[in-house]
Structure formats: C-alpha cells, structure tokens
Amino acid sequence: MDKKKKRLYMRTAILAVLAGLVVYALYTNVTKESRGNLAAGEKAPDFVLTDLNGETHQLSDYEGKGVFLNFWGTWCEPCKEEMPHMEKLAKEYEGQVEILAVNVGESNFQVNNFAKQYGLTFPIAIDSGKEVMDTYGVDPLPTTFMIKPDGTIDQIVIGGLIQEEQVRALFERVKPSS
Amino acid sequence: MGKVKCECGHVNPNGTILCESCGRALTEKAKQEKLVDMRYEGSARRSQTYNKTIIDKVWNFFSSVKVGIWIIVLLLVAASFGTILPQEFYIPSNMPAETYYEDVYGVFGKIYYMIGFHDLYNSIWFSALIAALGVSLVIASLDRVIPLYRALKNQRVDRHETFMKKQRLFAEQEGVLQRGEMEKVRTELMKKRYKIREENGSLLAEKNRFSRWGPYVNHVGLIIFLFGALLRSVPGMYIDELLWIREGETLQVPGTDGAYYVKNNGFTLENYEEGEDPEVFDEAIDRVGTVAKNYQTDAVLYRDANNELPGADPELTEVQTESIQVNQPMKFDSFAVYQTSFRQDEMKAMHFALTNKETGEEFGGIVVDLFDQQESYDLGSGYKVELRGYYPDFDGFSESGEPTSKSPLPNNPAFLFNMITPETPDGEVSFAQIRNTMEPLGENEYKMAFKNLETRDVSALTIRKDLTLPILALGGIIFMIGVIQGAYWNHRRLWIREKEGHIYVAGHTNKNWHGLKREIHSVLNGTAIPEPEDRQKD
Numbered sequence: 001m002d003k004k005k006k007r008l009y010m011r012t013a014i015l016a017v018l019a020g021l022v023v024y025a026l027y028t029n030v031t032k033e034s035r036g037n038l039a040a041g042e043k044a045p046d047f048v049l050t051d052l053n054g055e056t057h058q059l060s061d062y063e064g065k066g067v068f069l070n071f072w073g074t075w076c077e078p079c080k081e082e083m084p085h086m087e088k089l090a091k092e093y094e095g096q097v098e099i100l101a102v103n104v105g106e107s108n109f110q111v112n113n114f115a116k117q118y119g120l121t122f123p124i125a126i127d128s129g130k131e132v133m134d135t136y137g138v139d140p141l142p143t144t145f146m147i148k149p150d151g152t153i154d155q156i157v158i159g160g161l162i163q164e165e166q167v168r169a170l171f172e173r174v175k176p177s178s
Numbered sequence: 179m180g181k182v183k184c185e186c187g188h189v190n191p192n193g194t195i196l197c198e199s200c201g202r203a204l205t206e207k208a209k210q211e212k213l214v215d216m217r218y219e220g221s222a223r224r225s226q227t228y229n230k231t232i233i234d235k236v237w238n239f240f241s242s243v244k245v246g247i248w249i250i251v252l253l254l255v256a257a258s259f260g261t262i263l264p265q266e267f268y269i270p271s272n273m274p275a276e277t278y279y280e281d282v283y284g285v286f287g288k289i290y291y292m293i294g295f296h297d298l299y300n301s302i303w304f305s306a307l308i309a310a311l312g313v314s315l316v317i318a319s320l321d322r323v324i325p326l327y328r329a330l331k332n333q334r335v336d337r338h339e340t341f342m343k344k345q346r347l348f349a350e351q352e353g354v355l356q357r358g359e360m361e362k363v364r365t366e367l368m369k370k371r372y373k374i375r376e377e378n379g380s381l382l383a384e385k386n387r388f389s390r391w392g393p394y395v396n397h398v399g400l401i402i403f404l405f406g407a408l409l410r411s412v413p414g415m416y417i418d419e420l421l422w423i424r425e426g427e428t429l430q431v432p433g434t435d436g437a438y439y440v441k442n443n444g445f446t447l448e449n450y451e452e453g454e455d456p457e458v459f460d461e462a463i464d465r466v467g468t469v470a471k472n473y474q475t476d477a478v479l480y481r482d483a484n485n486e487l488p489g490a491d492p493e494l495t496e497v498q499t500e501s502i503q504v505n506q507p508m509k510f511d512s513f514a515v516y517q518t519s520f521r522q523d524e525m526k527a528m529h530f531a532l533t534n535k536e537t538g539e540e541f542g543g544i545v546v547d548l549f550d551q552q553e554s555y556d557l558g559s560g561y562k563v564e565l566r567g568y569y570p571d572f573d574g575f576s577e578s579g580e581p582t583s584k585s586p587l588p589n590n591p592a593f594l595f596n597m598i599t600p601e602t603p604d605g606e607v608s609f610a611q612i613r614n615t616m617e618p619l620g621e622n623e624y625k626m627a628f629k630n631l632e633t634r635d636v637s638a639l640t641i642r643k644d645l646t647l648p649i650l651a652l653g654g655i656i657f658m659i660g661v662i663q664g665a666y667w668n669h670r671r672l673w674i675r676e677k678e679g680h681i682y683v684a685g686h687t688n689k690n691w692h693g694l695k696r697e698i699h700s701v702l703n704g705t706a707i708p709e710p711e712d713r714q715k716d
Contacts, residue, residue: 011237018316021408022309028411029305047488058487075571075583106586109551110568129430131488 037137040155044069044147047132049102049125052112057100057123060151066097066174067147071133073104074114076141078160083118085167090122096175102127104141149176186338191325196220198332201341213714214344216686219333221325240310240317249311256307260298263290267297312404315397323394330387336380337673339682345673347685347695349708355379355676359705363674366701372672380675390688392664399657406649417513417643424524425634428480428494433641434513436485439494443476445520445635473517475502475637479510502639512643519638525588529630530610532563532597535623541599543629548588560600563626567594572611581609597624670694674707683710 038044044067048058059067070086072079090099099122103111106126115124127133136145144157154174161167182190188199195208198221203209214220223241239245263283266275275296279287294301342348360381367374372383410416417433423442431438448471450459462469480494500508507514531543542557546565554564569583572592576582581592592611598604602623609616610626670687683702687694691712702709 008231008233011233014316014320015233015236018313021405022306022313025309025408025411026302026305029300030302045488047490049489073586075569075586077582104586107550107568109553109565112553113567125489127489129489129492131430131436134430134432135488 038145038153038156040153042153043151044145044153045135047135049100049127049132051123051125052108052115053123055123057125059100059147062098062100062147063151064149065095065176066093066149066171067145068097068099068171068174069136069145069147070099070101070142071104071127071136071138071144072101072142074106074110078162079142080118082142082161082167083120085161085164086122087118087120088164089167089171093171093175097171099123100125102132104133104138105130144170146170146174148174186334188332188334191222191328193222194220195222196329196341197338198329199334201333201337203340203344211344213346214341216345216688218322218326219329221329223321223325237317237321240314241321243318246311246314246318249307249314253304253307253311256298256304259295263287263296265296265298269296308404312401315401315404319394319397323391326390330390333382335375335377335382335673336675337382337684339675339677339680342673342675342682342684345684345686345710346691346714347683347698347710347712349683349710351681351708352679353681353706354679355674355681356706359707360674363701363705363707367672370697370701372670381673383672384670386667386669389664389667389669392660392662392667394660395663396657396660399653399655399660401653402656403650403653406646406653409646409649410644415645417641419641420518421639421641422521422636423475423639424526424636430482430492431479431513431515431641433643436488437482438497438510438513439480439482439492440515440639441478441480442637443478445637446472446474446476447520447522447635448472448474473504473520475517475639476500477502477508477515477639479508507642512645514642516640516642517637518640521636521638523633524636525591525631526634527632528591528593528628529632530563530595530626531629532557532561532599533625533627535625540627545632546593548591560598560603562598564596564598564605565593566596566607569593593626595626597622597626599624668693670697672698672701681707683708685710 044059046058046060048056050056059069068086068090070082072083086099086101089097101120101122101124103124103126105128108126111124111126114120136143140158142158142160144161146154146157148154155170157170161170182192182194182204184190184197184200184202184204186197186200186202188197190198190204195205196202196214196219197204198219201220203211203214203220208214208220263279269275269278273281275291279291279296281287283290290296298304343350363381364374367383370385372385375382375384419432421429421432421440423429423440425442425444428439428441430436431440450463450469450471452460452463459469476499478499479497480492481497483493483495484490485492497510498508502508502515502517504517507516509515525548527545527547529543529545531540533540541559541561544555544557544563546552546555546568548570551565551568554562556562567581569581569592570588570590571583571585572581572590573584574582581594583592590611592609595608595610596605597608606622606624607617607619608622608624608626609618610628612628615625668687668690670693671685673682673684675682685694685698695712699709
C-alpha cells in the first residue's frame with residue numbers, strides 16, 4: 001500500500017478511537033444525573049407491595065388495565081388535596097384504571113388514620129424499606145406515574161393534582177381502549 | 179513530497195533535519211546553526227510535514243506541544259475558578275442552588291452561578307478540556323517517539339564531521355588514532371558499561387538509551403490513569419452511596435441492587451477521658467473540651483435471597499457481623515462500608531402517664547413509639563388512652579384547625595390523645611407535645627403527663643465500590659517508572675573518528691553534562707585523543 005495512504009488510514013483510525021472515547025466520556029458525564037431515572041415510554045419496573053388489608057399487589061398483575069401509581073405521605077399538603085379526586089375517579093373507572101397509592105414508609109397508624117380520615121377505599125400500601133420509591137426514583141411528593149395497559153409509562157406527574165379534571169384527563173389517557 | 183536522500187546515501191523521511199544515519203544537516207537552517215538541536219535527534223516530526231487532509235490538520239493540532247501546554251494552562255486556570263466559591267455539591271442540600279449563590283455571595287454569586295462555575299468539574303467543557311489533554315498526550319507522544327526511535331536505531335557509527343562539529347562537546351586535532359590507545363579507551367568505556375560499536379576505524383560508545391523513552395512511558399501511564407478515571411462513569415464500575423441508618427434498623431444497602439441488607443446494632447461514640455487515657459491528650463482536652471476516640475457502628479450484613487422484585491419481603495441470611503470504625507470499613511464482594519457521620523439522640527419513643535390533674539394520681543403509663551404507634555393503649559380497670567392523631571414534625575394548625583406536620587421526621591412530635599377513664603367514659607381530648615399540653619375541647623380532669631424520652635443514634639455509612647482503582651494504580655506505577663527512567667539515567671554517547679589526518683571527538687547526553695564530561699575525562703585521560711570541550715558555557 002502507498003505509504004501516504006497507510007499513514008492517513010492509521011491517523012484516521014487512531015483519531016476515531018480517541019473521538020469514540022471522548023464522546024463516550026462526555027455522554028456519560030452529561031447523563032450521570034438522570035441515569036436510572038424513569039422516563040415516559042419506558043416499561044414501568046415491576047414491584048410487589050402489601051396493602052393495608054393484607055392483600056399483595058404486583059404491578060404486572062394489572063396488565064390490561066391502566067394504573068394510577070401514586071407516591072404520597074401523610075404530611076404532604078398537595079397529597080391531601082388530590083386524594084378526594086382520586087377516590088372519586090377510582091370508583092368511576094373501576095375495572096379500567098386502578099389506583100395504587102404507595103406511602104413512603106410511614107407507620108401503619110398514620111397511614112390507616114389518614115385513609116380513615118379521607119375515606120379512601122382504593123389499595124394503599126406502605127413502602128417501608130423505600131425500595132419501590134428508590135426504584136422509581138421518586139423525590140418530591142406527590143409523584144404520580146400513569147401506566148398504560150401495556151405496562152409502559154405514559155406520563156410522570158410531579159406535584160399535586162389540584163383539579164378533578166386534571167386527574168380525569170390522566171385516567172382517560174391510560175384507560176384500555178375497548 | 180518525497181524522501182530526502184542524504185549525501186551518505188541514507189534515505190530519510192521527508193522533513194528530517196539531521197540525517198538519521200550520518201548526521202549531516204539536511205535543511206538550510208540546520209546548516210547555519212552553530213550547535214544542532216538534538217532533542218529528537220533531528221528526526222522528522224511527522225506532523226509538520228503533511229498538512230493536506232482534515233485528518234492531518236486535526237492530527238497536527240494535537241501533535242503540537244505548544245497546544246498541549248495551552249490545554250494544561252487552561253485546565254489549571256479553569257480548575258482554579260471552581261475554588262473561588264463552594265461547589266454545588268458542598269452547599270447545604272436544603273437550599274436551592276439557584277438562590278443560594280445570590281443570597282450568600284450577592285451579585286458575584288449570581289454571576290458565578292449563571293456562568294455555571296457552581297458545578298465546574300462536572301461541566302461538559304471542563305470534561306472536554308481533560309479529554310483534549312488526553313488526545314494531545316497520545317498524538318504528541320506518537321508523533322515524537324516513533325521518529326526518535328527510528329533515528330536512534332539508524333544512527334551510524336561514523337557520523338559526518340559536520341554533525342560532530344555541531345555537538346556541544348567537541349574537539350578536533352591533527353593526528354591519527356593509535357591502536358594501543360584505542361584499546362585502552364575501549365576497556366575504560368566498557369568498565370563504565372558503554373556499548374561500543376566500531377566501523378571503519380570510528381567508534382561510537384553509547385549507554386542508557388532507554389532513558390530517552392522515559393517521557394513516553396510516563397505519558398502511557400498518564401493515559402492509562404485518564405482511562406481509569408473515564409471508566410468511573412461506566413455503570414457498575416464505581417459506586418459511592420450514603421446510607422443513614424438508625425439503631426435497630428435493617429435497611430437495603432444502596433448500590434447492591436437489593437442483594438444486601440445491613441442492620442445497625444448500635445452506634446458508639448467514645449471520647450478520651452482526662453487523666454485516664456494517654457496523658458498526651460490532657461492538654462488537648464483542656465483546650466477543646468472533648469477529643470473523640472472512636473466512632474463505631476456495630477453492623478450485621480445480610481444477603482437477601484428474595485430480591486428480584488422491589489418491595490418483596492426479604493429473606494435474609496446473615497453474612498457477617500462487624501464493627502465499622504473510621505478507617506476500618508466492613509468489606510464484602512468489592513464493596514466497602516465506611517463510618518462517615520452520625521446524629522446522636524434522635525427521638526425514638528415517648529413515655530406518658532395518665533394523670534389526674536387535681537390529685538396528681540397516675541393511672542398507668544404508655545410508651546408511644548414514634549415510628550410505630552398503636553391506635554389505643556389499654557391501661558386496665560377502665561382506663562384507656564386512644565391515639566387520635568400523630569404529628570411527627572408539628573408546625574401549627576391548618577386553616578381548618580387541623581394540626582399539621584412539616585416532615586415525616588420526629589423532630590417535634592405532637593399527639594392528639596383521647597383519655598378514657600371510669601369517670602369520663604366518653605373521653606377527654608388532649609393535645610400533647612413536648613412541654614406543652616392543650617385542651618382543645620374544653621377543660622379536662624385528666625392529662626397525659628410527659629415522663630420520659632427514649633432516644634437513639636443515627637449512623638451514616640458510606641457504601642463504596644471502585645473497580646477502577648487497580649487501573650489507576652497501574653497508571654500511577656507506569657507514570658513513576660517513566661519519571662524514574664528519564665530522571666535517574668542519562669543517555670550518553672561518545673563519538674571518536676579519524677578522517678584525513680584529523681581526529682574528531684564529540685559527546686552528547688540528554689541531561690547532566692557534567693557527568694558526561696567527567697566520564698569522558700577519565701576515559702581519554704593520558705591518551706593523545708583530545709578531550710572535547712563544552713562550547714555552551716553559561
């Protein structure tokens with residue numbers, strides 16, 4: 001092979017390897033913060049939790065239905081505001097969209113007391129080890145994951161859902177089309 | 179763009195300054211110079227010769243030492259900016275960075291934040307500068323080490339006299355080399371571990387050529403080091419997590435994907451006692467009050483056999499029990515768990531006694547666990563306390579008159595009790611918090627008297643895994659080998675040649691000229707061969 005050509009190929013190859021490494025380094029550096037965080041369109045990670053009545057709920061069992069996966073705490077004011085809307089719509093959309101309310105590791109007494117006070121009938125589970133919360137990368141409360149019947153995340157809503165219409169719009173998006 | 183053929187017949191790569199073989203100057207500039215530049219043996223730095231394609235242009239840019247130095251200077255200056263104000267990582271975590279810098283440091287802080295200096299070391303441009311340095315190291319080294327290697331490999335024994343004349347150490351004299359003297363010179367040189375080559379009555383003595391590779395070995399080490407640092411961002415290679423764990427708690431070990439749990443069996447803080455412990459501390463104790471002796475978390479490590487689903491009940495089997503102390507981490511797999519911090523006396527449970535306000539008589543006590551409350555506490559004989567509400571971090575009442583908690587942490591616990599006694603079967607409502615009781619529904623006969631507080635410590639453990647350490651160590655070792663190689667050995671050469679009734683002697687070293695001069699002196703002393711003189715006297 002012509003020496004000049006050989007040199008050009010050599011340089012191109014070395015530069016390509018170096019460029020590859022640099023791009024990888026910069027990419028991982030930029031995405032470091034958001035790595036592991038879930039995004040809309042991704043598959044919602046499966047989990048299992050026991051609710052206040054002792055029934056276990058595994059997310060994958062809900063395939064075919066929409067799921068309103070809500071993370072909340074008793075001290076959180078916006079959580080208190082959205083609960084009545086959730087309670088109302090859970091009944092309305094029964095069999096189509098299910099609510100799973102995950103408390104972020106408070107005591108049985110507090111959660112029971114809260115459920116009683118607000119008259120909540122949908123399943124409420126306590127994530128005592130915060131494992132599900134960590135898996136879903138939940139930070140501010142409330143955070144709601146709208147999960148489609150095929151098990152993928154339709155939307156992640158951070159913050160309280162003050163209006164009933166907001167909650168209804170979310171329910172409409174994930175209800176099975178039939 | 180062809181090769182350069184020297185008068186001696188050797189074909190040199192384009193751009194060569196001094197013939198690789200005989201050492202004749204090949205460029206006009208080199209012919210004018212009094213002394214030749216020997217740094218790269220006058221070899222052709224390839225970058226400077228071809229500049230046609232974009233690839234060549236990029237290559238040449240990074241090949242330049244000048245560019246490399248500029249990158250280093252920029253990195254140093256940029257890194258120093260990050261030290262003017264604390265980085266985002268170090269500001270209090272409950273304050274948003276957007277406002278923190280402006281609030282604390284004023285306009286300067288605001289600008290600092292706006293430019294992005296608050297997270298400088300993670301910024302893309304800083305990473306890009308480091309990457310540019312890495313690329314520069316690779317290309318600049320390749321571009322120099324290969325021609326240098328060629329030139330040293332191809333060097334002839336009988337260098338052209340013009341080459342010798344332009345060496346820093348040089349002597350010329352009329353005469354001829356005597357066989358006997360040459361024999362003596364050879365023996366002396368051999369004693370000093372020179373490698374000797376002879377051709378056509380000329381002599382080249384050389385030693386420690388490997389010293390010339392020092393800087394490049396050093397660069398290889400640096401590149402391996404940078405590569406190791408790069409691997410840190412590869413998932414699974416590097417984990418650095420913090421776990422706050424209360425005494426008695428069993429929690430998942432972060433970073434292990436739920437495979438491990440750790441239990442805190444107790445946190446201990448010991449201080450040195452005045453007089454008791456080594457007296458050396460007495461003075462310090464007098465001065466500062468307390469001197470810590472030991473921070474320790476007694477930990478049990480468990481493996482979870484049921485960790486496929488988050489939230490599933492763990493099936494724990496004990497793996498090891500250890501006392502984690504500062505600098506004495508608990509190690510398992512490739513993880514190490516370090517004692518990092520602690521918080522003492524977090525509230526755990528509160529003791530109350532149901533008390534008749536008038537007589538002060540007590541009708542039994544209750545213990546409310548702040549992390550696991552009961553709905554009611556039966557005291558027997560018709561006395562009972564019902565818990566109506568629990569507010570772990572009480573901060574007042576809402577508009578509707580409901581008590582509110584500002585966090586789930588028991589920082590300021592408050593309770594709404596309903597006290598049932600034979601005299602008050604419907605119950606009396608009491609709102610109790612530390613040092614304060616309220617009777618929201620009217621005057622009561624009974625009260626919940628606060629008796630006692632149970633506390634426990636919270637320990638902070640750092641979970642760390644770093645699979646890049648061996649690579650960093652390897653890079654560091656190679657780096658040092660390169661430094662030593664280049665610093666403690668000198669590449670020394672001595673040329674002796676006879677031509678047309680003249681004796682030429684020249685010497686070269688890459689450093690420590692004095693050492694070379696002494697060596698040459700002892701070799702040539704007592705012979706008719708002239709001792710070369712240093713022509714670059716300061």
